[in-house]
Amino acid sequence: MNKGIAIYPGSFDPPTNGHLDLMERGAKIFEELVVAILRNSEKSPMFSVAERLEMLRALTGHLKNVRIDTFDGLMVEYAKSMQAVCILRGIRAISDYEYELQMALMNRKLEPTLETVFMMPADKYSYVSSRLVREVAQAGGPVKGLVPEIVEQKLREKIDPAYKFRDEPREIVPEIIGGREKKRKKRA
Numbered sequence: 001m002n003k004g005i006a007i008y009p010g011s012f013d014p015p016t017n018g019h020l021d022l023m024e025r026g027a028k029i030f031e032e033l034v035v036a037i038l039r040n041s042e043k044s045p046m047f048s049v050a051e052r053l054e055m056l057r058a059l060t061g062h063l064k065n066v067r068i069d070t071f072d073g074l075m076v077e078y079a080k081s082m083q084a085v086c087i088l089r090g091i092r093a094i095s096d097y098e099y100e101l102q103m104a105l106m107n108r109k110l111e112p113t114l115e116t117v118f119m120m121p122a123d124k125y126s127y128v129s130s131r132l133v134r135e136v137a138q139a140g141g142p143v144k145g146l147v148p149e150i151v152e153q154k155l156r157e158k159i160d161p162a163y164k165f166r167d168e169p170r171e172i173v174p175e176i177i178g179g180r181e182k183k184r185k186k187r188a
C-alpha cells in the first residue's frame with residue numbers, strides 16, 4: 001500500500017460499475033482514496049451533485065479508506081489542499097488515452113509535484129461510460145450490469161418519476177364514467 005492520499009476526480013454522472021471497479025482497485029493501493037465530484041461542470045448533469053454524492057457514499061460504504069467529496073475550480077488546487085500525493089484516473093481503451101494524456105500533462109504543468117496514476121478497470125467494463133449509460137437509460141434500454149443496482153434504480157426514477165411509487169399501496173377510489181361508477185386505482 002502506498003502512503004498518502006490519492007484523488008479520483010470525475011463527473012460520475014452517474015457512477016458506473018467501471019468507476020466502482022476502479023475505486024476498489026485504488027483502495028487496495030492507496031492509503032486513502034478521495035473520490036472527488038466536480039461541482040462546477042459546464043455540462044448540464046442528469047444527477048445533481050447531492051444525488052451523486054449520496055449514490056457514491058452508498059456504493060463505497062464497504063471501502064473503509066474511501067471518502068467521497070466535491071470540488072470546484074482547478075483539480076490540482078483541490079488536490080494540494082487535501083495534501084494528496086497523486087491523482088487517479090481510469091483508462092478503458094486507447095481512445096481515452098489522448099484526452100487523459102492531455103489532462104495529465106496540463107495538471108503536471110500546473111502542479112509538477114502531483115503525479116497522475118492510470119489504472120484499468122476490468123475489461124468487461126471497457127465499453128461502459130456514464131454518457132452511454134445515460135443514453136441507453138433515457139431511451140428505455142436496460143442498464144443492468146453496467147451500473148450498480150442503486151444507480152439502476154435512481155436512473156429509472158429519474159426517467160420515470162412514477163416508478164418510485166410503483167410498489168406503494170393504491171387507494172381504490174370511485175370514478176364516474178358515463179353516469180356509471182367505475183372502480184379506479186389511485187396512487188397513494
Ligand code: PNS
Pocket residue numbers: 009010011012038073074075076102103104106107
Ligand atoms: O469524469 P470526467 O468528466 O472525465 O472528469 C473530468 C475532470 C472532472 C477530472 C476534469 O474535468 C477536471 O479535473 N476538472 C476540473 C478543472 C480543472 O482542473 N481543469 C484542468 C484539467 S486539465
